[in-house]
Amino acid sequence: MGDKGDKIALDEAKKMAAYAAVDQWITEDTKVVGIGSGSTIVYAVERLAQRVWKEGQLGDMICVPTSFQSRLLILDHNLNLGDLDRNPFIDVCIDGADEVDSQMVLIKGGGGCLMQEKIVASCAKTFIIVADYTKKSLRLGEQWCKGIPIEVSPMAHVPVKLKIEALFGGEAELRMAFRKAGPIVTDNGNFLLDWKFVAKREYDWDEVNRVITLLPGVLETGLFVNMAIKSYFGMADGTVKVQNKSLPADCQ
Numbered sequence: 001m002g003d004k005g006d007k008i009a010l011d012e013a014k015k016m017a018a019y020a021a022v023d024q025w026i027t028e029d030t031k032v033v034g035i036g037s038g039s040t041i042v043y044a045v046e047r048l049a050q051r052v053w054k055e056g057q058l059g060d061m062i063c064v065p066t067s068f069q070s071r072l073l074i075l076d077h078n079l080n081l082g083d084l085d086r087n088p089f090i091d092v093c094i095d096g097a098d099e100v101d102s103q104m105v106l107i108k109g110g111g112g113c114l115m116q117e118k119i120v121a122s123c124a125k126t127f128i129i130v131a132d133y134t135k136k137s138l139r140l141g142e143q144w145c146k147g148i149p150i151e152v153s154p155m156a157h158v159p160v161k162l163k164i165e166a167l168f169g170g171e172a173e174l175r176m177a178f179r180k181a182g183p184i185v186t187d188n189g190n191f192l193l194d195w196k197f198v199a200k201r202e203y204d205w206d207e208v209n210r211v212i213t214l215l216p217g218v219l220e221t222g223l224f225v226n227m228a229i230k231s232y233f234g235m236a237d238g239t240v241k242v243q244n245k246s247l248p249a250d251c252q
């Protein structure tokens with residue numbers, strides 16, 4: 001429990017999850033690590049840097065970023081910066097998530113970095129999620145109400161919005177910037193739609209992801225299906241809960 005026996009601060013929960021995942025998955029044999037984006041990953045990089053600079057471990061480890069933010073984090077902590085040109089094979093990628101359902105389907109991209117995050121995760125042997133307890137759900141939409149982010153080419157945002165709404169219902173909204181006039185522009189120069197799907201409808205997320213990805217003008221979706229194998233959640237009671245991806249019956 002937290003000091004007062006009540007819920008621990010969300011930041012403490014993020015930190016516990018991130019430290020546990022780094023300590024469990026990053027070893028002297030880990031040569032290349034994918035570094036996700038967001039507020040939880042800050043603690044993962046902090047822990048990696050402690051191990052490199054205070055504990056004298058992991059000296060040769062290379063970090064591949066998933067956004068401008070994570071590139072800066074790697075540089076600020078004096079870790080070795082890599083890229084997919086030189087490091088296309090990643091041992092472990094650690095990232096945050098906006099929501100994780102019971103089948104380990106993820107919503108990502110709340111921070112707008114979904115495209116590079118998915119590319120880097122797809123190059124990793126092992127993809128691990130770190131999050132606080134507010135991200136853990138039985139079904140998508142239970143906790144995260146801001147919709148599924150979809151990165152689109154600026155010229156296609158209207159037709160893509162209309163097609164998604166016609167195909168799957170709900171509403172896809174162009175994400176507007178704060179302290180900048182007009183829409184958010186991603187690290188890749190694109191726009192974002194936040195698709196507020198119909199929470200009560202049963203969706204096959206694998207199918208939805210495939211169909212939306214094939215719409216002309218869509219660069220990537222924030223639906224990560226069959227990618228993560230473990231999620232570390234910092235819980236309100238001060239513990240870390242580990243969720244494993246359940247394997248299909250024919251793989252068990």
Ligand SMILES: O=C(CO)[C@H](O)[C@H](O)COP(=O)(O)O
Pocket residue numbers: 036037038039040041095096097098107108109110111112113114117
């Ligand atoms: O997908 C992301 C950014 O595009 C983040 O990983 C996600 O938004 C979670 O962020 P946080 O750790 O701040 O809760």
